[in-house]
Amino acid sequence: MEKVYVLGGAQTDFERNWTKEGKGVIALLREVIEDGLADTGITYDDIKKLNNQNRIACFVGNFIGEYYINQGHLGALLTEVNEAFYGVPSARYEAACASSSVALDAALTKVRAGDYDLVLVIGFELMKTVDSKTCADYLGRAAFYESEGKNIDFPFPKLFGRLADLTVEKYGLDKERYLNNLARISEINYANASRNPAAQTRKWFMNYEQASTRGTATNTSVGGMLAVSDCSQITDGAVMVACASKRFIDEYKCGNTYPIVKGWGHTVAPITFDKKIDMAKEADCVLPYTAKAVELAYDKAGLSVEDIDFFETHDCFTSSEYAAISAFGITPVGEEYKAIEDGTISFTGSKPINPSGGLIGCGHPVGASGTRMFLDLYKQIAGKAKGYQLKKADNGMMLNIGGSATTNYVFIVGRDAE
Amino acid sequence: MNDIKTVTVIGANGAMGSNVSAMFASFGNAKVYMVSRSIEDSHAAAEKAALSVKAGTVRNNLIPVDYSSLDYCLSVSDFVFESVSENEEIKKQVYYLMHNLKENVIISSGTSGLSINKLKKYLPENVHECFFGVHMFNPPYSMPLCELIPSDGASLELTEQLSEYLSEVLRRKVVTVKDTPAFLGNRIGFHFINSALLLAEKYKDNGGIDYIDAIFGGFTGRNMPPIVTADFVGLDVYKAIVDNLYENTADYQHEYFKTPDFAEKLISNSWLGRKSGKGFYSTVKDGETKKRLVYDIALGDFREIRKYNIPFVGIVVENLRNGNYKAAFDTLQSDKSQEAQICKELLISYVIYSLFSARESGCNASNADTVMAEGFNWVPPMALVKAFGGKEKLLDMIRKEFSSSFENIDYETLILSAEFSDYDYRRYLKAKR
Numbered sequence: 001m002e003k004v005y006v007l008g009g010a011q012t013d014f015e016r017n018w019t020k021e022g023k024g025v026i027a028l029l030r031e032v033i034e035d036g037l038a039d040t041g042i043t044y045d046d047i048k049k050l051n052n053q054n055r056i057a058c059f060v061g062n063f064i065g066e067y068y069i070n071q072g073h074l075g076a077l078l079t080e081v082n083e084a085f086y087g088v089p090s091a092r093y094e095a096a097c098a099s100s101s102v103a104l105d106a107a108l109t110k111v112r113a114g115d116y117d118l119v120l121v122i123g124f125e126l127m128k129t130v131d132s133k134t135c136a137d138y139l140g141r142a143a144f145y146e147s148e149g150k151n152i153d154f155p156f157p158k159l160f161g162r163l164a165d166l167t168v169e170k171y172g173l174d175k176e177r178y179l180n181n182l183a184r185i186s187e188i189n190y191a192n193a194s195r196n197p198a199a200q201t202r203k204w205f206m207n208y209e210q211a212s213t214r215g216t217a218t219n220t221s222v223g224g225m226l227a228v229s230d231c232s233q234i235t236d237g238a239v240m241v242a243c244a245s246k247r248f249i250d251e252y253k254c255g256n257t258y259p260i261v262k263g264w265g266h267t268v269a270p271i272t273f274d275k276k277i278d279m280a281k282e283a284d285c286v287l288p289y290t291a292k293a294v295e296l297a298y299d300k301a302g303l304s305v306e307d308i309d310f311f312e313t314h315d316c317f318t319s320s321e322y323a324a325i326s327a328f329g330i331t332p333v334g335e336e337y338k339a340i341e342d343g344t345i346s347f348t349g350s351k352p353i354n355p356s357g358g359l360i361g362c363g364h365p366v367g368a369s370g371t372r373m374f375l376d377l378y379k380q381i382a383g384k385a386k387g388y389q390l391k392k393a394d395n396g397m398m399l400n401i402g403g404s405a406t407t408n409y410v411f412i413v414g415r416d417a418e
Numbered sequence: 419m420n421d422i423k424t425v426t427v428i429g430a431n432g433a434m435g436s437n438v439s440a441m442f443a444s445f446g447n448a449k450v451y452m453v454s455r456s457i458e459d460s461h462a463a464a465e466k467a468a469l470s471v472k473a474g475t476v477r478n479n480l481i482p483v484d485y486s487s488l489d490y491c492l493s494v495s496d497f498v499f500e501s502v503s504e505n506e507e508i509k510k511q512v513y514y515l516m517h518n519l520k521e522n523v524i525i526s527s528g529t530s531g532l533s534i535n536k537l538k539k540y541l542p543e544n545v546h547e548c549f550f551g552v553h554m555f556n557p558p559y560s561m562p563l564c565e566l567i568p569s570d571g572a573s574l575e576l577t578e579q580l581s582e583y584l585s586e587v588l589r590r591k592v593v594t595v596k597d598t599p600a601f602l603g604n605r606i607g608f609h610f611i612n613s614a615l616l617l618a619e620k621y622k623d624n625g626g627i628d629y630i631d632a633i634f635g636g637f638t639g640r641n642m643p644p645i646v647t648a649d650f651v652g653l654d655v656y657k658a659i660v661d662n663l664y665e666n667t668a669d670y671q672h673e674y675f676k677t678p679d680f681a682e683k684l685i686s687n688s689w690l691g692r693k694s695g696k697g698f699y700s701t702v703k704d705g706e707t708k709k710r711l712v713y714d715i716a717l718g719d720f721r722e723i724r725k726y727n728i729p730f731v732g733i734v735v736e737n738l739r740n741g742n743y744k745a746a747f748d749t750l751q752s753d754k755s756q757e758a759q760i761c762k763e764l765l766i767s768y769v770i771y772s773l774f775s776a777r778e779s780g781c782n783a784s785n786a787d788t789v790m791a792e793g794f795n796w797v798p799p800m801a802l803v804k805a806f807g808g809k810e811k812l813l814d815m816i817r818k819e820f821s822s823s824f825e826n827i828d829y830e831t832l833i834l835s836a837e838f839s840d841y842d843y844r845r846y847l848k849a850k851r
Contacts, residue, residue: 013845022636022849027741031844080740194589203562203589205444210473218474 002245004111005258006378006413007042009241009371010035014200014363017128018236025069025126028238030081032122036240042118044084046252050118051088055248057116058090059107061100061123062367067138068129078122096142097316098402099123100239101370101409108243108261117248123371124238135234139366142403144272154222157231159273159404160317161224166277167286167323171334179225181340182318183212186229188346189315189354193361195347195388200235200363230318232358237365239372259381262395263301263412265293273404284333290401291327293408298329301412303395305329308412310380310390311351312373312398315358324399325353347390355380355388370409373398377413419579420496420522422587426451428488428512429502430467431459434528437558438499440467443479445588450480451491457484471559485515493518499552501528504658506536513540524580526552530604531662534597538569547572550580553601554590555793563793564590565601591792596780599666600659603789605779606772607796608659612674613764614644619678621760622715625724627698632726633761636848637734637746639797639805649691649698657685669778670826671771680715696720728757731851738849746847747805751815763820765802766812770824772799773832783836797846800836805843809833 012032018024037043050056058078065071075091093103100123107119127135139156140149149155168178190206193199206229213219214227221227249258269289270276280286298304311328315321325336330344330351339345345353356362356376359369379385380393395414401407425442429435430452442448452467454460460482468477483491492498498519502512509532516525525548527537534551541549551567558564564584568577577594584590595601600608618630625632631643640647648656657677664675684697691697700711700720711720730753737746750758776786787798797805806812813833816824 016845020848021845022735023739023741027739027849030741203560205471205473205476205559207444207447207473207475209478210475213475216474218469218472 001112002114003416004108004261005244005246005249005416006261006374007040007242007244007253007258008036008378008382008384009239009375010039011198011239011372011375012237013198014235014237014365015198015202016236018126019128025065025071025077025124026080028124028126028236029077029122032124032238032240033078033081033120036120036242040242041253042242044082047084047088051084055117056088057107057110057119058085058088059103059119059121060090060092061094061103061121061370062092063094063096063099063125064138064141065126065367067141069126095407095409096402097314097364097366098370098400098407098409099367101374101400101411102266102407104241104370104374104411105264105266105409108264111243111245114245117245119243121241121243121371122238123368125365125367126236127234127365128236132234139234142366148272156404157223157226157317159223160319161222161226162273162277163286163317163323163404164225164319166280167319170280170286173337175225177337178322179214180212181337182226182230182322183208184340185315185318185321186211186360189321189358189360192347192355192388193357196357196362197387199357199361200233201357201361226317226319232316232360232364235363235365237363237368237372239368239375241371241375241378257416259378259413260416261411262303262414263297263299263410265296265300265408265410267293267296267408269406269408271403271406276404285323285326287323287327287405287408290323290399290405290408293410294327294329294397294399297397297410297412301414303412303414305351308351308395308397309392310355310396311353312356312376312396313353313358314369314373314399314401315354315360316364316401318360320401320405321353321358323405327399328397347388352390355385355390357388370398370400373400374411374413377411381413381415419524419576419583420520422446422448422496422524422583424449424451424495425497425499426453426488426491426495427499427501428453429500430454430482431463432501432503434554434556435501436463436467437470437556438501438528438554439463439480440471440476441554441558441588441590442497442499443467444471444473444476448479448497451487451495452480452482453485453488453491455484457482460484470557488515489518492516493520495520496523498523498525499528500526504529504531506532509537510540513537516541516545519545522548524548524550524576526550528552528554531600531659534567534569548576550577551597551601552584553603555603558590561793561795562589562591563603563789564588564592565603565789565793566592566594567597567601568594569597591788593781593785593788595785596778598779600663602775602779602781602785603793604659605663605667605775606768606786606790606799607794608656608663609671609674609771609775610764610768611644611648611656612660612677613767615648615678615681616674616676617760617764618645619680619715625726626713626715628712628723629726630760632728632731632851633757634764635731636850637731637738638761638765639802639843639846639848641795641848645698651691652693653681653685653690653697657681669774680713684713728755729753730755730758735849735851738847741844743805743844743847744807747807751806759819762815763823766816766820766824769799769802769812770827770829770832773836774827777832784839787839787841791841791846795846797843798839798841800838801841801843801846803833803836804838805847809836
């Protein structure tokens with residue numbers, strides 16, 4: 001199997017509202033691709049040349065452009081960005097909020113198999129094209145729409161509110177302590193995002209007091225015990241990541257070293273939350289398929305939690321980050337609160353989670369979030385995270401989930417030992 | 419400098435007073451005494467302040483008081499922020515009340531136009547070196563610019579400590595500016611706005627106000643056209659700023675700070691813009707719907723807004739919509755219509771005057787970018803130079819087409835010596851008319 005090297009990429013500023021700017025999907029794709037190519041030193045001429053040799057392919061991650069921008073056939077859209085993409089194999093991959101992780105999965109597989117030497121993965125979502133209620137309804141299609149989305153206002157906060165209930169019940173937690181832990185998760189993500197110049201919330205105010213005071217006019221309840229401060233917020237955004245084979249590195253990037261993809265794990269849990277609850281009753285943790293995806297990635301990489309310096313997780317809600325803590329192996333199952341209360345997962349802790357700000361801090365353009373996490377792993381390992389650079393970042397793990405922790409995708413990226 | 423744990427904001431019932439109180443109470447996590455003439459006003463301002471940062475719990479840090487408590491508030495405060503009316507006499511009276519101050523207190527004025535060195539004279543001499551202008555932009559929650567104006571004789575160390583507090587704790591984008599008229603942001607911004615108003619007068623037979631605004635829509639790097647902006651901030655506020663600049667500057671653009679006659683006339687009618695229902699524009703009810711009218715300078719009356727047929731605008735907007743920034747600027751540069759020339763000339767003037775004013779205020783080009791991006795949300799001047807294709811391309815265009823307009827300023831040196839900042843022009847160039 002070929003090693004896969006991560007060359008870099010680019011992220012659009014998740015604070016931007018492209019509809020307010022009057023701009024469409026081609027502008028979004030053009031900006032992220034041009035920035036990504038500039039970051040990796042790849043030119044449109046390189047793309048043409050590589051394509052003449054059938055050595056390059058593109059992978060587009062997007063959840064539901066058919067609704068937000070009335071556009072399908074998204075792999076083919078790149079041809080509107082530049083004619084260098086004429087003839088380049090390109091297709092769209094979808095798995096709800098994990099769409100760009102399954103695009104990465106396909107891309108990395110084809111490099112590992114030796115099919116292509118350079119792969120460009122572009123995750124994007126334009127969501128500010130509609131009002132928030134319509135947006136939430138569209139997102140309901142990431143659950144089982146017929147029973148969990150249709151005619152339900154803001155379905156996802158309700159589903160992750162149920163995860164919160166399940167966690168308290170299964171682990172026998174004190175509800176108030178649990179909610180305060182969730183508030184701390186929110187506070188950490190906002191604080192981390194304030195250092196990230198591409199984060200949606202970098203100028204926003206949030207502290208522990210505000211996050212732990214729920215059910216008020218400025219922190220309204222959204223689902224079960226969760227409030228607005230527990231939610232990530234949708235936004236517009238795109239991310240490009242470029243990965244390559246050893247052949248490409250030798251030919252185009254002679255002498256340079258790059259982080260490599262060390263492990264991956266992919267599981268799919270039952271799509272309905274009711275069935276997830278049934279599963280959890282039998283399992284030792286609330287999200288067994290999430291834990292399984294992490295375990296698969298550790299096995300592939302031959303690494304354990306001791307080897308991982310930092311994590312980027314899918315904190316679509318604070319309750320999902322809480323559950324991820326033990327899934328990563330940072331604490332035993334049921335003792336997640338320890339890593340929150342003793343500062344383990346904070347920016348300066350021993351196992352920082354979401355140094356970027358995560359979904360809560362960065363914003364969540366659903367089809368872009370997987371590539372955003374992957375790019376953040378790269379930035380930390382390559383020492384390019386600037387204001388949010390961690391001191392030690394040799395290996396990083398990301399968890400991207402689709403739906404109510406239905407699709408689970410984990411990657412480990414790290415420094416190449418050789 | 420003390421740790422800033424307690425703050426007094428005087429004039430806390432004004433828009434800036436209440437919003438600035440919220441900055442100290444939220445990001446600063448300080449206890450803030452909000453002082454205004456009536457306790458009811460202070461209470462209302464505290465409620466508004468908490469909402470301005472979207473965090474009800476911030477209200478716990480806000481303590482509404484009136485002037486009867488001022489002495490006590492001053493005696494316990496680490497930071498005093500004066501935000502009373504932009505009137506030297508009123509500020510003087512407030513400054514005369516400032517005794518019984520805590521040791522190592524910082525005293526600041528939020529003035530947008532009055533001289534910091536002049537205001538300082540009304541304070542007890544022992545606090546002169548702790549006095550600063552701290553000029554934030556409205557609303558500070560979304561406009562992070564903070565101009566920091568040390569008074570003459572302020573210690574460098576204290577200035578640096580204060581700058582660090584404002585940027586690291588209050589999360590402001592701090593630019594340290596000399597005590598120059600209107601400081602930096604408003605000098606550049608209102609130069610542009612008044613230039614647009616003077617153009618409206620010059621081209622009054624072409625349509626005037628809405629004609630000029632049609633040439634400087636969102637596609638030129640702003641959320642709203644310049645005269646709409648003046649209407650939005652209020653004609654009285656606009657006039658106070660440009661009058662101040664006209665009276666207190668004598669640079670090569672002096673005449674561009676003269677309020678045009680038609681604006682004087684509107685102001686004398688108390689037509690102060692959006693807040694009074696009428697100004698450069700007006701909104702009237704037309705049955706069930708609302709209709710936007712514009713003041714027609716030639717006609718001396720309001721009329722419906724026109725849809726001007728300016729071909730280059732449509733092409734530029736379409737290119738921006740698809741992210742073709744280069745094609746958009748190539749179109750603007752190659753178009754020789756009257757409208758395109760007006761557009762280019764004022765954009766160039768904006769770049770040159772920004773660089774000139776930055777130098778006057780003891781700042782650099784990068785600071786000019788910061789003030790326009792973070793205080794106005796306009797395309798920053800040096801980012802605009804990049805959008806035009808770089809320094810040489812822009813200079814070439816000025817030399818060939820606009821040199822007579824800029825013959826009294828050494829624009830070559832200003833542009834060539836200016837450094838680029840990290841600001842990206844793309845997000846500022848809206849695909850909008």
